[in-house]
Every structure is written in C-alpha cells, then in structure tokens.
Amino acid sequence: MHNITLYISCFLFTLTTLSAQQIQRAQNGIFLLKNGEVYSHENGLVKSDLLIEDGLISQVKPSLSNPDAEVIDCNGLQIYPGMIDSGTKLGLAEISAVSLTQDHDEIGEYTPHMQALTAINPSSVNIPVNRVNGITTVLAVPSGNLFPGTAALIDLHGYTPKQMDAGFAGVVLNFPRSGKKHRWDKRTDEEIKTDNKKALKKLNKYWSSAKSYAAIANKKKDVKYNPQLSAVMPIVNGEAPLMIEVNKKEDILAAIKWTTENKVKAIFTGVAEGYRVLDSLALHNIPVITGPILDNPSRSSDKYDAAYANAGMMHKAGIKVAIRTNETENVRNLPYNAGFAVAYGMEWKAAFRSVTLTAAEIFGVADNYGSLETGKRANLFISDGDPFETNTTIKHLFIKGWNIPLESRHTLLYDEFLERSPGLK
Amino acid sequence: MKHIYIFFLLCSSNGLIAQVETGDVLIKNGTVLTITDGIKDSTDVLIRNGKISQIGKNLTISNGETIDATGLYVMPGIVDAHSHIALDAVNEATRPVTADVWVGDALDPYDVDIYRALAGGVTISHAMHGSANAIGGQCETIKHRWGVLDPDELRMEGAPRTIKFALGENPMRVHGERSEIVPNTRMGIEQVFRQSFAEGQEYQAAWKKYNSGQTKTPPVYDHKKEAIVGILTGEIMIHCHSYRADEILMLMNVLKDYGVKKICFQHVNEGFKVAPELAEFGAYASVFSDWWAYKFEVYYSTAYNAAILTRNGVVTSINSDSKELIRHLYHEAAKAQKYGELTDNESLRLITINPAIQLGIDDRVGSIEVGKEGDIAVFKNHPLSIYARAQYTVVDGVIRFDSTHDPVDMRVDVDPEEGIPAFIDSAKHSGHNCEEGCMQGAHTHQH
Numbered sequence: 001m002h003n004i005t006l007y008i009s010c011f012l013f014t015l016t017t018l019s020a021q022q023i024q025r026a027q028n029g030i031f032l033l034k035n036g037e038v039y040s041h042e043n044g045l046v047k048s049d050l051l052i053e054d055g056l057i058s059q060v061k062p063s064l065s066n067p068d069a070e071v072i073d074c075n076g077l078q079i080y081p082g083m084i085d086s087g088t089k090l091g092l093a094e095i096s097a098v099s100l101t102q103d104h105d106e107i108g109e110y111t112p113h114m115q116a117l118t119a120i121n122p123s124s125v126n127i128p129v130n131r132v133n134g135i136t137t138v139l140a141v142p143s144g145n146l147f148p149g150t151a152a153l154i155d156l157h158g159y160t161p162k163q164m165d166a167g168f169a170g171v172v173l174n175f176p177r178s179g180k181k182h183r184w185d186k187r188t189d190e191e192i193k194t195d196n197k198k199a200l201k202k203l204n205k206y207w208s209s210a211k212s213y214a215a216i217a218n219k220k221k222d223v224k225y226n227p228q229l230s231a232v233m234p235i236v237n238g239e240a241p242l243m244i245e246v247n248k249k250e251d252i253l254a255a256i257k258w259t260t261e262n263k264v265k266a267i268f269t270g271v272a273e274g275y276r277v278l279d280s281l282a283l284h285n286i287p288v289i290t291g292p293i294l295d296n297p298s299r300s301s302d303k304y305d306a307a308y309a310n311a312g313m314m315h316k317a318g319i320k321v322a323i324r325t326n327e328t329e330n331v332r333n334l335p336y337n338a339g340f341a342v343a344y345g346m347e348w349k350a351a352f353r354s355v356t357l358t359a360a361e362i363f364g365v366a367d368n369y370g371s372l373e374t375g376k377r378a379n380l381f382i383s384d385g386d387p388f389e390t391n392t393t394i395k396h397l398f399i400k401g402w403n404i405p406l407e408s409r410h411t412l413l414y415d416e417f418l419e420r421s422p423g424l425k
Numbered sequence: 426m427k428h429i430y431i432f433f434l435l436c437s438s439n440g441l442i443a444q445v446e447t448g449d450v451l452i453k454n455g456t457v458l459t460i461t462d463g464i465k466d467s468t469d470v471l472i473r474n475g476k477i478s479q480i481g482k483n484l485t486i487s488n489g490e491t492i493d494a495t496g497l498y499v500m501p502g503i504v505d506a507h508s509h510i511a512l513d514a515v516n517e518a519t520r521p522v523t524a525d526v527w528v529g530d531a532l533d534p535y536d537v538d539i540y541r542a543l544a545g546g547v548t549i550s551h552a553m554h555g556s557a558n559a560i561g562g563q564c565e566t567i568k569h570r571w572g573v574l575d576p577d578e579l580r581m582e583g584a585p586r587t588i589k590f591a592l593g594e595n596p597m598r599v600h601g602e603r604s605e606i607v608p609n610t611r612m613g614i615e616q617v618f619r620q621s622f623a624e625g626q627e628y629q630a631a632w633k634k635y636n637s638g639q640t641k642t643p644p645v646y647d648h649k650k651e652a653i654v655g656i657l658t659g660e661i662m663i664h665c666h667s668y669r670a671d672e673i674l675m676l677m678n679v680l681k682d683y684g685v686k687k688i689c690f691q692h693v694n695e696g697f698k699v700a701p702e703l704a705e706f707g708a709y710a711s712v713f714s715d716w717w718a719y720k721f722e723v724y725y726s727t728a729y730n731a732a733i734l735t736r737n738g739v740v741t742s743i744n745s746d747s748k749e750l751i752r753h754l755y756h757e758a759a760k761a762q763k764y765g766e767l768t769d770n771e772s773l774r775l776i777t778i779n780p781a782i783q784l785g786i787d788d789r790v791g792s793i794e795v796g797k798e799g800d801i802a803v804f805k806n807h808p809l810s811i812y813a814r815a816q817y818t819v820v821d822g823v824i825r826f827d828s829t830h831d832p833v834d835m836r837v838d839v840d841p842e843e844g845i846p847a848f849i850d851s852a853k854h855s856g857h858n859c860e861e862g863c864m865q866g867a868h869t870h871q872h
Contacts, residue, residue, distance in 0.1 A: 097594075097720035126718060179848030189844040248848050294756075296749045298848050300537050303833040304544040304752070329718035336756065339811030388811050390759040410717075414729035414765065417697045418736060424701045 023128055023412075024405035026157060028055075031403060032066050036074025036382065038372055041353055045078055052378040055401030060372055072382070077395055080352075080387055081371050082136025082379035084153075084359040085334045086289040087269055087324030090130060091120040091140045091154060091164075096328060105144040110206055112171045113227035114149030116140045120161040126329050128408035131156040133332040134387055136379040136399045137166050137369060139289075139324070141243075141269075146203060148172055150231065151243060153363055155379065157399040168363035170267065171232055175246040175255045176200050200254070207262060210236050241265045243289075247272040247298065256284050267362055269324070272298045275310045278317035287362045288314055291324040293337040305344050311354065312346030322359040323351070339388030351388070377401075445578060446570070447475025448822035451486035452801060455494025458808070460501055460770065460777050461792040470499060472799030475821035480795060490824055492817050494803050500773065501792050502548025502800030502818065503754050506711040506780035507664070507691050507744035509553060510538040510751060511579060515865040516555035517562055521600045521608060521617050524588060524652035526562035528554050532576035535838040538748040539579075540571045543826035545752035546802030546815040549581060551744075551784055553691075554589040556666035557599040557867040559608055559617040561589035563652060564664065566784050568800070569818075571825050572837065585785035588652060590618075590665035591863075592672040593722050599867055615675050622683040625653030656685060662785060663688045664711070666863060668722040670698040677706050689783045691744070694726040700737035709783045710734050711742045714757040715764070731775060732765020742780035746862045755808040755815075762809060772809055 031052040037045040038060055049064035050057060094101035103119035120140060130138075136156055142149030151170045158164035176199030180192065187195065213229035214236040223230075234240035246255045247270040256277075259266040268274075269289045274281055281288065290311050297306035315321045323341065325334050338351040346354075360370030368377045378401040385392040397404040450472045457465040457480065469484040470477060509515050514531040517523045532552070542550065548569050554562035566584035573579065592614055601609025608614040628650040634640045655661035663680075667673050667690045680688060689709035690696060694717060696703060696710045703710060712734070717726035727733075734741040743758050745751035754776045762772035781791025790798050799822035806812045818826035 095718055095721055095724055125724075177848075178845075180845055183847045185847065192845055294749070294753065296541070296752075299846050300836055301834040301839075301846065303831070304541045304835070330715055333715070333760075336760070336811055340753075340756075343806075343812045343814055390756070390763040390809070390811060409725075410727040410729060410764070413697065413725070413727035414733065417700070417727075418729075418733050418765075420698075420701060424705060 023407045026399075026402040026404050028402050030066060030069040031378075031398070031401075032064060032069035032071045033074045033079055033382065034064075034071055036077045036079045039078060039080045039352075041349065041357055041371055044349075050079055050372065050380075052398060052401050055378055057372060057374055057376050057378050057380075060374055072396060074382055077382050077384055079372065079380055079382050080134070081356045081369075082381055082397075082399065083134050083334055083355045083387070084322075084369065085135055085138040085325055085327075085331050085355070086322040086359045086362070087141050087291065087326050088138045088331045089140065089143070089328040090126055090138045090156075090331050091122070091124050092116060092142070093328045094121070094124055094126065104140075104142045104148075106142070106149060109145045109202070110147045110228045111145070111149055112147040112231035114142055115152065115169070116142050116149060117152035117154070117161045117165060117169065120152065120154055120164060122159050122161065122164060125409050126331075127156050129329070129410050130331040131399070131404065132394060132397065132406045132408055132411070133335060134381040134383065134394050134397065135331055135334050136381070136397070138331060139168075139170075139363070142172060144174075146174055146176075146199070146206070147228075147232075148174065153365065155377075155399050157402055157404055167365050167368065170241060170243040170363075171235060172243045172245060172269075173203075175244050175251055175258075176203060177248065178250050178254070179248045203258075235264060238263065238265060241267045243267045243269055245269045249273040249276040252277050253280060256280055256286065259286070260284065271314070272307065272310065274319070275306070275313040278314060278319070281314065282318045287320040287322070289322045289324050289359075289362065290314065291337055292326050293323060293340045294333065308340050308344035311341040311351070312344060315346055315350045315354070320358060320362065321350075321354050322362050323354045335388045336390065342388060348388075445475075445582070445821060446573075446823055447799070448819075448824070449473050449486060449489030450492060450799065450819055450822050450824060451484060451489065452492045452494050452499055452803060452817075452819075453484075455497050455499035455803065457793055458498060458500040458770075458773060459793040460773055461794060468499075470793060470801065472801070472819065472822040475799050475823075477793060477795055477797050477799055480793065489822075492803060492824070496805075497816060498804040498807055498813075499793070500546070500802050500804065500808055501777045501790065502802050502820065503546045503776045504742075504780040504784070504786075504791055505542070505547055505550040505745050505751055505754060505776075506689065506742045506783050507553055507746045508542075508550035508748075508751055509555070509746070509862055509865060510542060510550060510748050511536045511567055512552050515553075515863070516557040516867045518555070518557035518599050518867040521558050521596060521606065522560040522621055522649065523554075523558050523562050524560050524621070525648035526554070527565070528552050528562055529565035529580065532565065532567065532579050534570075534573050534576050534579050535836070537836050538751070539569050540826070540835045541748070542751045543569050543571055543818045543820075544815055544828075544831075545754065546804065546808070546818050547751055547754060548800040548802070548818060548820045548825075549781075549784075549786070549790060550751065551587065551664070551780075553587075553664065553863075555865055555867060556589065556591035556595040556863040558589075559591060559596045559600075559614050560621055560653075561591055563588045563661065566786065568820055569825060570820055570823070571835075574837070581786065583789075586655065586661040587664050587784070588656060588661050590663050590676070592665060592667045592676065593669060594720060595666065595864060595867070611669075611672050611675065614672070615679060618676065618679045619682075621653050622657065622679070622685075625650055625657055626683070629654045629657065657683060659685075659687060664691050664783075665689070666691050668692055668694045670695040673699055674702060677702065677708060681706075692723075692746070694723045694730065696739070697727060697730045697733035700734050700739055703734070704738040709740045709742075709779075711744045711780065711783055713746070714743050714760040728760070728764040731761040732767055735767060735771060735775075736765075740779050740782050741775060742783055743775040744780070755804070755813055756811065759809040759811070769807075769809060
C-alpha cells in the first residue's frame with residue numbers, strides 16, 4: 001500500500017512540475033492602467049488611472065503618465081482590489097483523498113507550533129486554477145485537533161513560501177464542540193455532554209500551563225524549550241489574536257465566556273450560527289470569519305437559507321465580518337459565496353469589503369492590503385463588470401505588482417481539447 | 426377461483442400506483458424562459474390539472490392559485506440527473522454486482538432536503554444508488570412533492586427505469602482493496618461487465634427456449650439477471666459513475682459488443698478528452714460544473730468540461746450529487762457558462778431539458794410547452810445571475826415552495842424525544858464530500 005502511495009506521490013510531483021512549466025511566466029515592471037474605473041470602498045467606481053511600481057500601487061488619479069510604464073488600456077473596464085479568502089487549505093493540500101498530499105493535519109492534541117507557512121507548496125496546481133478568478137491572497141489554515149497549528153496568510157504568487165508570506169500568522173483553536181458531530185453520531189446525550197466537559201477541561205488545563213509558561217518566560221530568557229506553550233505566548237500576552245473555530249450557538253456563547261475570562265483577543269471562525277447570538281458577538285466586539293456561505297443549514301430544523309443569510313445578519317448587527325470558502329481546490333468560488341450573501345440580504349459594498357478590506361483589517365494587514373490606495377501592495381484585478389457575477393470576465397490580474405498570466409490547468413486543457421486533434425480518426 | 430385471484434391482483438397493482446395531487450395555477454406576466462421556444466416577455470403560463478394548458482397573454486383562471494410574476498423569471502422546474510436525497514439507503518456495498526437492488530425500496534418522503542431543493546427551483550431528481558459497485562442498484566426518478574407522507578407518491582410514474590454502474594477508484598477500493606475480490610483494477614471492472622452481460626444473454630436465451638416450448642422446465646428466476654436483461658433489451662438505461670477517459674472508452678466498447686445503445690455517463694470529469702467518441706456513440710454526459718481534485722482520478726479535470734462536451738455535440742447536464750449543491754443548480758449552470766462561454770439558453774438547458782433527455786422524460790418535463798407537466802420555477806433576477814432567488818416552485822400545478830409563506834422549521838417528522846439535535850459542522854463539510862453523496866453507507870474512510 002505504501003509503495004502505491006509513494007508511486008502516486010512521485011507521479012504527482014513529476015506531473016505537477018511539468019504542468020507548472022507550461023504556464024507562462026508572470027511579468028514584473030511598471031504598469032499604467034489607463035482610463036479604467038477604480039473601485040474604492042467609500043466612493044464606489046470612479047474614473048481614474050492607476051500606476052504600479054515596485055510591486056506597489058504608486059499613484060491613483062486621472063491622467064497619469066509614465067514613459068517607462070507598460071500601458072494597459074482599461075477603457076470600459078473596472079479595477080478592484082484582489083480578493084482575500086479568509087479560510088482555506090490552499091497550498092496545504094493537493095488531492096484530499098490522497099493523504100500524503102495533505103499537509104494540514106498533524107498528529108497531537110496541542111500543536112500550535114506547526115506552521116502552515118512551512119508546508120505551503122508554491123507549485124500547487126490548485127493555485128493558478130483559483131487565483132484567475134481574482135483571488136490574490138488566502139489564509140491557509142491547519143485542521144485537526146484542539147490546537148492544530150498556526151495559519152498563514154499568503155499571496156498566490158511566488159516560488160518560495162517566504163515570497164508568498166503576506167504578513168499574518170494566527171494560532172488556531174478548534175473550540176470544544178457540544179453538538180452531535182453528524183447525523184450518525186451514536187453517542188447518547190449524556191456522553192456528548194461528558195465529552196464536551198472533558199474537552200473544555202483539557203483546554204483550560206493547557207491554557208493555565210500556557211499562562212504559567214508565559215509568566216516565567218516573560219521574566220527570564222532561558223526557559224526550557226517547549227514549542228507547544230511558547231507558540232501561544234503572544235496570545236497569552238495579548239499581543240496576537242487567537243483564531244477560534246466555533247459554529248454552534250451554545251459553543252459560540254461558551255467561547256465568548258472563555259475568551260472574556262482568559263482575556264484572549266479572539267477572531268471567531270466558522271460561526272455558522274452567528275445569527276442566533278448577534279447581540280453577544282456585537283457586544284464583545286469579536287471579529288468573525290464566516291463561511292462557506294454556499295452551505296447547508298447546520299440543523300435540519302433550520303430555515304433553508306440560514307447559511308446564505310448568516311453573514312448579512314451579522315454585518316447588520318454591527319459585527320465585523322469576513323468571508324471564507326473553507327475550500328482547497330475551489331477557492332475560486334469566493335466571489336460567488338459573497339454574491340450569495342448579497343442575494344440573501346447583505347449589502348453589496350459590505351460583502352465586497354468582507355472579501356477585501358475587512359479581511360485585511362481582521363488580519364492586521366490593512367496598511368498593505370484590501371483597497372486600491374497609494375502605497376499598498378498591487379494586488380488587484382481588472383474585470384468587465386461586477387466581480388460577483390459569474391458572467392463577468394477577469395481581464396488582468398496583478399499580485400504584488402506581478403502581471404499574472406490568466407492560465408491554469410483548466411484553461412490549458414480547454415485550449416487543448418475544445419477541438420481535439422486528431423479527432424475521431 | 427381464478428377470478429378471485431385476478432381481482433386481488435388488480436387491487437394490489439392499483440394500490441402500487443399512488444394517487445398524485447395535481448393543481449391549477451396561473452403564473453401571470455413573467456419573463457418566460459421556455460428553453461425550447463425562446464424567451465417570451467410579459468407572458469402568462471396556465472397550468473390546469475397539473476399540465477401546462479396555455480401560454481399567452483391575458484389568460485385567466487376561474488379556480489386555482491395565481492402567482493404574480495411581474496418582474497420575475499419563469500423557467501421549467503430544474504431537473505437533477507444525479508442525486509441521493511430522499512433515500513434511506515444508497516449503497517448495497519456487499520457485492521460487485523447488485524443489479525437486483527433498487528433504491529425505490531428506500532424512498533424517504535420526510536427528508537427535509539426535498540424542501541431545500543425546491544427552494545432552489547428543483548422539481549425532479551434522479552435518486553441514485555451509490556458508486557460502490559461496478560454494477561450497482563436500480564435508481565428512481567422522483568418528483569419533489571414535499572408534504573406527501575407515502576413514499577410511492579414521490580415516484581415519477583412512468584419514468585423509464587435506470588441502473589447505476591460505477592468505474593474506477595470506488596468499486597476498486599470497496600471490493601478489491603477492502604475485500605480482495607475482483608475488481609481491484611480497471612481491467613477487472615471491464616470483466617465484471619462482460620461476465621454479467623454474458624450471463625444475462627444466457628439467461629435471456631434460456632427463457633426464450635422455455636417460452637417457445639423447446640425446454641420443459643423454466644429457468645430459475647433470477648432478479649439480478651432480470652435487470653441485466655432489461656439493460657440488454659433497452660428497457661433499463663445505464664447511468665455510469667465515471668471519471669477517466671480510458672474507462673469511459675472501455676465501457677462504450679463493452680456496450681458495443683453487447684448491443685447496448687443508451688448510456689449516460691455521470692461525473693465524467695475526463696469526458697472532455699473523449700468528447701468526439703462520446704458524441705459518436707450517442708452517449709450522454711452529466712457533469713459537475715467545477716468539482717475536481719478531491720481524488721486522484723479527478724486531478725486532470727477542467728471546469729470547461731461542460732462547454733467542451735456541448736461544443737462537441739454531447740447532450741450534457743449539470744448535476745449535484747449533493748444535498749447542498751442541489752439547492753443552487755441554477756448557479757452551477759451559471760458557472761458552467763462562465764467556463765467556456767455557453768449562451769444563456771445552452772446553460773439553462775444543462776439543468777432542464779438535457780437532464781430530462783438523459784432520464785427519458787423530456788416528452789413530459791424540462792421545458793415550458795403546452796401539454797407538458799406543470800413543473801415550474803419562478804425566480805427573482807435571471808436564474809443565471811448570482812443574485813437569483815427562487816420565489817415559487819410548482820410541481821404538477823401544486824405550489825410546493827412559496828418564499829412568501831416559508832416557515833423556518835419545515836420538517837414533517839419531528840422526533841418528540843429528540844435531545845441534542847444533530848449539528849452538521851460546516852468546517853468538516855466543505856467541497857466535495859462523498860460520504861454525503863455517492864459513497865454513503867459504503868463504510869470506507871474515503872472522502
């Protein structure tokens with residue numbers, strides 16, 4: 001069995017390399033985007049030029065010129081900031097059914113020191129397939145046990161993880177769940193309650209160790225090497241947020257209580273039943289990364305559109321909301337997740353902000369990401385219309401000022417097979 | 426004495442055909458996307474006794490419901506050619522050939538997913554056996570008559586019989602890898618088919634001999650072989666789970682050898698590679714809009730599959746295979762349009778008349794035409810827009826989903842002793858999840 005897996009892995013590696021070579025190179029340089037409409041979160045679409053230099057947006061105003069720039073005519077087109085998917089496994093998994101191509105789920109209950117950035121595969125075939133829909137940056141998130149690791153925010157272009165690093169890393173906590181795991185969960189109600197209590201106890205025990213460790217480590221430098229505990233020190237010290245995956249109403253309330261008691265700065269992720277606890281989330285000012293929007297309601301008694309409407313309801317209640325797909329190979333559906341949120345009640349502007357600037361704010365990288373302003377990273381795309389509509393075409397894509405070819409395995413196969421030659425003979 | 430028997434026989438066969446509720450409804454002044462006869466602005470559609478009786482202007486109804494579709498889009502009810510909702514059991518994963526079993530014996534009218542599919546404009550689904558076996562069980566085409574309590578009332582009476590076949594990793598894993606019986610490879614899968622068809626032919630010949638008086642004793646009745654004979658005679662149509670180009674070609678070669686003319690390939694992610702061969706055979710393809718890379722055999726996929734197949738002349742549909750996806754097939758069709766620039770009508774065909782053709786029910790549903798069944802979806806915004814929202818869904822002239830009367834809890838079988846409710850954690854269920862779809866009940870660790 002291992003031989004087969006090894007064989008598949010080698011095979012995959014070879015093919016990945018081959019196909020990556022078929023994709024055109026990205027181009028660097030000075031680019032002047034002329035006569036387009038530039039989107040701003042405050043004013044919407046405004047006719048303007050935009051200049052890209054040294055990977056940054058260097059100017060945004062009408063009638064720009066630069067003799068050294070490659071001019072891209074954007075007449076009739078719209079320029080938007082690149083979209084950020086706030087929760088994915090992109091770069092960490094290649095084929096979900098082939099376990100040795102998955103790098104997001106380490107062994108152990110407490111592994112916050114596992115760094116997603118380490119395992120990002122810059123040559124993943126999934127990356128070009130997804131970015132061509134205007135997604136320029138994603139959070140790659142480890143999964144599994146209580147503390148599965150540290151998520152990494154990455155730009156979807158680069159040859160090394162370091163080149164892709166977008167400047168945010170966040171420890172993930174899968175908050176203990178009090179519900180049935182699925183329809184076929186055979187545990188009795190009593191067993192579920194006991195399991196949940198046990199899990200909470202484990203969490204608290206670990207956290208009190210982390211606090212003790214931090215207290216000592218804050219005073220003296222030569223504490224014993226303990227990666228499990230040192231990885232959460234910045235959180236204990238209030239210097240970094242903890243990303244808490246929590247979905248069920250009762251669990252969200254328990255997580256709010258836990259973060260309050262432990263004075264933990266939190267970002268809640270998932271939050272499928274946020275709409276059931278709007279006041280508590282708003283009161284405690286906890287930012288939320290929710291999604292997928294294209295999802296079933298969590299309970300069979302729920303309204304059919306519960307997952308579609310959740311993000312909009314939270315936004316309306318004053319909660320800071322970003323949207324994720326929780327996807328690997330179909331991160332490209334991020335704009336459609338946001339679009340469904342709009343169809344079911346979220347304002348368009350808020351939905352677009354939730355996949356750009358709001359996400360950047362939650363990750364603390366709004367100085368560099370999330371809007372088309374001078375000095376920010378040139379992560380942007382040029383489209384012929386509303387980026388949430390499926391019939392809109394992305395015409396150009398820039399990541400950190402690189403002009404990214406709009407090619408992927410999917411477009412290459414289309415080019416090759418639309419009119420196959422030889423055909424039948 | 427004989428007469429009494431016949432009397433009982435008549436009673437019981439009558440009892441099998443459930444009385445289906447039909448209704449009268451007038452859908453006024455909508456933009457009617459007929460699919461087969463263009464777009465008709467500000468037009469009324471009148472349904473009487475469950476059938477479309479008139480399409481035109483200023484129609485009236487004396488008795489029945491009226492839907493004001495001013496500013497709304499009226500399209501045929503969406504048809505899903507691959508689904509597993511409304512089923513208590515999906516996989517009889519114990520033998521490589523289970524042609525004798527039938528999901529129609531396990532229909533579940535209480536499944537709230539039926540209502541959720543209606544809330545996305547879907548009126549018909551092909552409730553399929555799973556993909557654990559090379560020759561799986563027989564399937565059932567159902568109408569989403571949410572609210573009925575009798576499983577028989579879900580059946581689309583008269584819809585042709587269909588059977589599930591499966592190629593590639595799933596049957597190889599379930600039988601070869603797990604139980605160490607053939608098939609463990611794609612070679613083995615071919616031989617399972619050849620063996621079954623040969624046995625079916627022998628069985629068929631034995632009955633012919635008996636019926637013509639050449640032999641005195643009848644052959645032993647065999648439920649499994651009866652189904653195989655049904656495939657050979659064209660009475661039962663194959664719907665085959667498939668991914669790779671080589672295995673698709675293999676099955677078409679086997680079918681040619683046994684004179685089987687009709688097949689719909691399901692998923693068929695590498696169909697685009699053999700689109701000319703599929704078109705030449707006359708095979709149909711029912712695909713995902715963009716699912717890929719969840720397993721090795723779909724790593725060389727493209728979201729442009731539906732477009733390539735359509736352009737090569739293959740009748741193509743978009744299916745769900747998922748209780749989540751079935752709720753927004755109109756959006757899946759829109760994505761299929763994005764990848765390969767299909768026209769609006771070509772895209773809408775992928776979820777209406779084309780799946781109806783694949784299920785052999787296109788003379789009854791799949792377009793808005795006088796005489797067809799009154800299955801209609803009414804959308805706010807064009808159904809291919811991301812902002813589309815189903816407003817009303819009508820089955821046989823009965824309004825089964827009405828967004829203006831849409832209570833939160835739509836379950837019809839609330840368990841009075843339910844304690845902690847099942848809570849499906851979205852974090853564990855993103856993307857393609859075969860435990861929810863075609864591999865349900867197959868007890869593998871495979872997603």
